[in-house]
Amino acid sequence: MRIGVDIDGVVSDSYPAWLQELNRHYGKNITVLEDYEMHLVFDVPWDDMNDFFVENVDHLLSMPKPVPGAREGIESLRREGHEVIFVTARRPEEEKVTLKWLEKYEIPHETVLFSGFKSKVDLVKQWQLEAFVEDHLANARGISALGVPVLLLTTSYNRGKLPAGVTRCATWTEMVTVLRQLASG
Ligand SMILES: [Mg+2]
Known part of the structure; x- marks a missing residue:
């Protein structure tokens, strides 16, 4: 199977690391990210937070640790003959720091696609x-609407009802199991 894998929040444990940096920057003490839109959580304009990310991009993309089990899960899938294609909303300018991070944590990667904040749906089709x-x-909603099964790794900001075709998984081990089931039809 040809499997698309997001990076932030799936392979890179970005959000807890960013939360810590944003708390420092904004002088807040937010412990749980309940909304994916971090500027709403911090109650600041999107542009303001975007400026912070752009100014500190190398640090913010280098500092997170991998999500537990991500490397092992990706290795297993590849060993079993699946193709793993990373699809991130990061901007193409962030390719170098992204590849460096994947290398640092020995996460096997051949193809990494950068949507640059745009929808991933076109890349999934292409x-x-x-x-x-x-x-x-x-x-998850947009991709599953194409008829492509989506596995949603549970986080504090994605609770709630899931659309058809989206399977919630608590861990990478669980995701690998579900992907094997999908592959065997
Ligand atoms: Mg993500």
């Missing part, structure tokens, strides 16, 4: 992906 691993509910 690359004929057969399953997708995601943490953002809106992306």
